Amino acid sequence: MKIEPYINFSGNCREAVAYYAEVFGTEKAKIMTYGEMPPDPNYPMTDEVKDLVANTELVIKDNVIMFSDTAPGMPFTQGNNITILIISDDMDEIKTIYNKLKEGGSVEMELQETFWTKAYGSFTDKFGIGWQVSHDSGDMNS
Secondary structure (H helix, E strand, O other), X not given: OEEEEEEEEOOOHHHHHHHHHHHHOOOOOOOXXXXXXXXXXXXXXXXXXXXXXXXXXXXXXXXXXXXXXXXXXOOOOOOOOEEEEEEEOOHHHHHHHHHHHOXXXXXXXXXXXXXXXXXXXXXXXXXXXEEEEEXXXXXXXX
16 A cells, blocks of 8 residues: 655646656656546536646655646635545455545545546545545556
8 A cells, every 4th residue: 555645736736746846856747637538528628627737746755746736626725735645456445444534524536436547536534634545456657
């Protein structure tokens, strides 16, 4: 299991990641944009949204930090824009952690299959801490 911080930005993720890469002397980040995601008729994207960062990461001294711009329509609060991401190749572990941590909290996205993984969910626990859980089938970059 890996535990990584996940930082959201309000439209300036690409700039922030380039800055952090320079500061920490890392490789330039590979960026996936919202425009590269499969289209969803419930959430049509403008050209501006298509260029926003959906996901990227930097490896800083063997530590992975993940980044994205806030998804269109999702709230952004400066200071509350960091979550903890748990990645595991053990599906039972993902389900157990998700079900335990979501108790008494609020779920943003139920644990479900997505285009990038067999299981992903996001929620805030009863203490106000944001979490994401994701199954790693070996196809993920991190």
